[in-house]
Amino acid sequence: MKITALLASAAMALGLASAAVADDKTKVGFVYVGPVGDGGWTYEHDQGRLAVEEAFGDKVETVYVESVAEGPDSERVMTQMALEGADLIFTTSFGYMDPTINVAKKFPNVKFEHATGYKRADNVSTYSARFYEGRAVQGTIAGHMTKSNVIGYIGSFPIPEVIRGINAAYIHAKKVNPDVEFKIVWAFTWFDPAKEADAAKVLIEQGADVILQHTDSTAPQAAAQAAGNVVTFGQASDMAEYGPFPRVSSIIDNWAPYYIARTKAVMDGTWTSVDTWDGIAPGMVGIGEISDAVPAEVKAEALALKEAIASGEYHPFTGPLKKQDGSDWLAAGAVADDGTLAGMNFFVEGLTGDIPQ
Amino acid sequence: MDLSAINPVQLIAFLMVAATPVLLAAIGELVVEKSGVLNLGVEGMMITGAIAGFAATVESGSPAVGFVAAAFAGALLSCLFVVLTQFALANQVASGLALTLFGLGLSALMGQTYVGVKPPATGKVDIPVLSDLPVVGPILFNHDLMVYFGIALVAATWAVLKYTRAGLILRAVGENHDAAHALGYKVVRIRILAILFGGACAGLGGAYISLIRVPQWTEGMTAGVGWIALALVVFASWKPWRALLGAYLFGGVTVVQLNLQAAGVAIPVEYLAMSPYLITIVVLVILSADKSSAPAALGRIFHASR
Numbered sequence: 001m002k003i004t005a006l007l008a009s010a011a012m013a014l015g016l017a018s019a020a021v022a023d024d025k026t027k028v029g030f031v032y033v034g035p036v037g038d039g040g041w042t043y044e045h046d047q048g049r050l051a052v053e054e055a056f057g058d059k060v061e062t063v064y065v066e067s068v069a070e071g072p073d074s075e076r077v078m079t080q081m082a083l084e085g086a087d088l089i090f091t092t093s094f095g096y097m098d099p100t101i102n103v104a105k106k107f108p109n110v111k112f113e114h115a116t117g118y119k120r121a122d123n124v125s126t127y128s129a130r131f132y133e134g135r136a137v138q139g140t141i142a143g144h145m146t147k148s149n150v151i152g153y154i155g156s157f158p159i160p161e162v163i164r165g166i167n168a169a170y171i172h173a174k175k176v177n178p179d180v181e182f183k184i185v186w187a188f189t190w191f192d193p194a195k196e197a198d199a200a201k202v203l204i205e206q207g208a209d210v211i212l213q214h215t216d217s218t219a220p221q222a223a224a225q226a227a228g229n230v231v232t233f234g235q236a237s238d239m240a241e242y243g244p245f246p247r248v249s250s251i252i253d254n255w256a257p258y259y260i261a262r263t264k265a266v267m268d269g270t271w272t273s274v275d276t277w278d279g280i281a282p283g284m285v286g287i288g289e290i291s292d293a294v295p296a297e298v299k300a301e302a303l304a305l306k307e308a309i310a311s312g313e314y315h316p317f318t319g320p321l322k323k324q325d326g327s328d329w330l331a332a333g334a335v336a337d338d339g340t341l342a343g344m345n346f347f348v349e350g351l352t353g354d355i356p357q
Numbered sequence: 358m359d360l361s362a363i364n365p366v367q368l369i370a371f372l373m374v375a376a377t378p379v380l381l382a383a384i385g386e387l388v389v390e391k392s393g394v395l396n397l398g399v400e401g402m403m404i405t406g407a408i409a410g411f412a413a414t415v416e417s418g419s420p421a422v423g424f425v426a427a428a429f430a431g432a433l434l435s436c437l438f439v440v441l442t443q444f445a446l447a448n449q450v451a452s453g454l455a456l457t458l459f460g461l462g463l464s465a466l467m468g469q470t471y472v473g474v475k476p477p478a479t480g481k482v483d484i485p486v487l488s489d490l491p492v493v494g495p496i497l498f499n500h501d502l503m504v505y506f507g508i509a510l511v512a513a514t515w516a517v518l519k520y521t522r523a524g525l526i527l528r529a530v531g532e533n534h535d536a537a538h539a540l541g542y543k544v545v546r547i548r549i550l551a552i553l554f555g556g557a558c559a560g561l562g563g564a565y566i567s568l569i570r571v572p573q574w575t576e577g578m579t580a581g582v583g584w585i586a587l588a589l590v591v592f593a594s595w596k597p598w599r600a601l602l603g604a605y606l607f608g609g610v611t612v613v614q615l616n617l618q619a620a621g622v623a624i625p626v627e628y629l630a631m632s633p634y635l636i637t638i639v640v641l642v643i644l645s646a647d648k649s650s651a652p653a654a655l656g657r658i659f660h661a662s663r
Contacts (some may be wrong), residue, residue: 034576034577035465035576036576037465037468037469037575037576038575038576039472039575055418067576144462152619182507183619183621184618185615185618185619188627188630191577191580192580193566193575194571194576194579194580194582195579195611197571198371198375198570199615202371202612204620205364205367205616206363206620217575219573219575219578222572223571225475226572241475310649346662352621353621354625356625356627
């Protein structure tokens with residue numbers, strides 16, 4: 001009896017002590033869809049978390065849970081974080097959208113930030129990066145680099161963000177190489193190295209000599225390297241360890257400035273629910289160094305495109321563009337509005353295959 | 358739709374590679390379960406084998422050393438399960454689950470410095486004339502050693518279980534440990550050996566993923582293969598050749614569905630994505646309609662005094 005009573009009171013004392021400490025620190029929670037060591041998507045979010053720690057030092061405490069399945073399980077993780085006194089919680093995958101909204105309802109005093117979603121509430125912000133701007137640059141390089149004119153694309157889930165990326169890459173590959181053809185494989189996972197490697201190998205077997213991926217691990221890079229003559233692009237993170245070939249460039253997500261700004265807003269009490277969607281210009285989307293495997297003129301063209309997008313003089317979705325079924329989408333010179341982009345559920349003309357519904 | 362883009366020969370060759378990790382893990386678990394022990398820690402032992410094999414290969418430069426290290430690491434982790442279930446008589450289901458969670462964490466810790474490192478390539482067995490044969494060559498004679506090892510292991514396991522005295526004793530322990538004990542067989546010792554064998558096989562399967570199939574190290578890279586291996590053992594009704602069939606079926610349909618997708622076949626992707634699981638389950642359920650059932654003492658705790 002004595003021992004249990006002792007233990008219980010000790011635990012209570014500990015609990016009280018940590019609660020007391022937590023009060024003068026801003027506690028920031030992160031929910032990750034993959035492991036922090038995935039070398040891609042989650043890795044970059046974790047870099048953002050570390051940047052928050054660095055920026056605020058003792059004033060902030062960060063916690064994270066990795067490899068949280070999308071769906072109901074994530075709700076449990078978020079609830080736990082909120083109960084443990086988190087002031088601000090970043091949920092970093094599309095599939096956390098409804099769970100985030102549900103948990104946010106139960107904890108009106110906790111601020112939530114959901115990445116890549118579109119549902120907001122008084123205490124739920126959304127944020128995302130305009131990855132399609134980077135995809136446009138990748139597509140340009142890919143269109144030039146392919147010799148077989150077959151580009152393989154590993155999609156994760158058929159959600160607007162991924163579809164947007166495929167469209168942006170295709171439009172710009174087609175622009176520089178009218179014969180280009182996209183083969184798309186849906187992996188239905190964000191992170192499964194074996195499956196991603198298999199998908200890459202299958203695409204290579206079927207003639208693709210450029211692989212674009214919208215999954216989080218570096219496995220497709222390794223598969224391309226084994227094949228020897230296949231070009232890849234880093235996804236979410238630089239994946240520089242596979243450079244200068246097969247990885248010839250990359251899209252880098254840079255979340256650190258946003259995470260720091262939002263944490264600061266919570267500290268200052270100025271946090272409000274917003275919808276942030278930043279691209280190359282503010283630096284949320286970075287283009288990793290284009291390696292020497294890319295011919296100089298192609299590199300120059302890609303960099304010029306990047307500059308044009310950053311300065312705002314060019315939008316990756318500029319008409320004339322048609323939808324896959326041949327119906328008109330954008331007239332010549334017209335630019336896609338954010339609403340259409342955010343909910344994009346169609347392929348542009350020229351892409352083959354159906355989007356899984 | 359362009360089915361001509363799919364090369365059936367490469368498809369079959371690729372299938373054998375895709376099936377090898379799950380096959381190795383399943384055959385190890387089959388022996389464990391035949392001895393009457395249910396070890397749900399396959400996933401944990403696989404991922405530990407994956408990082409141990411990867412690290413050893415990177416440090417030594419030799420994939421052979423890596424595979425030996427992976428088998429050793431898998432067996433070593435299963436020692437924990439041995440201590441818990443055979444000596445402390447803990448619940449096997451709970452211990453196995455704990456082993457999986459522990460293995461996932463341990464591997465992440467061990468692998469921290471190996472993220473993004475590239476392993477030395479594992480050579481293929483290149484049998485001069487034979488591997489140049491059309492059709493048969495790429496399918497049968499142009500693989501890495503582990504593919505052959507997996508098949509040989511199935512054959513050996515089958516032969517040992519069916520024809521040898523050792524196999525008979527193992528099965529006796531799994532069917533009725535009290536009777537086996539009464540006959541003077543060392544139940545605990547036999548089970549420990551079976552568990553270690555299972556751990557070594559799982560470790561090899563994991564290393565196959567990190568060294569050959571992917572090849573690189575990423576946290577959580579086995580992504581559920583261990584659980585599929587566990588399911589496979591049950592659906593294969595504890596028969597080695599059926600486990601091989603199930604593994605190839607599973608690997609095959611996985612590869613085929615990716616190929617179909619890339620070729621632009623108009624079957625909804627969701628059906629394709631679930632097809633490996635569905636077809637493997639259906640076929641093995643039909644096969645297991647005969648009288649064979651689980652080892653009678655599966656999952657039961659043995660203590661000589663009871």
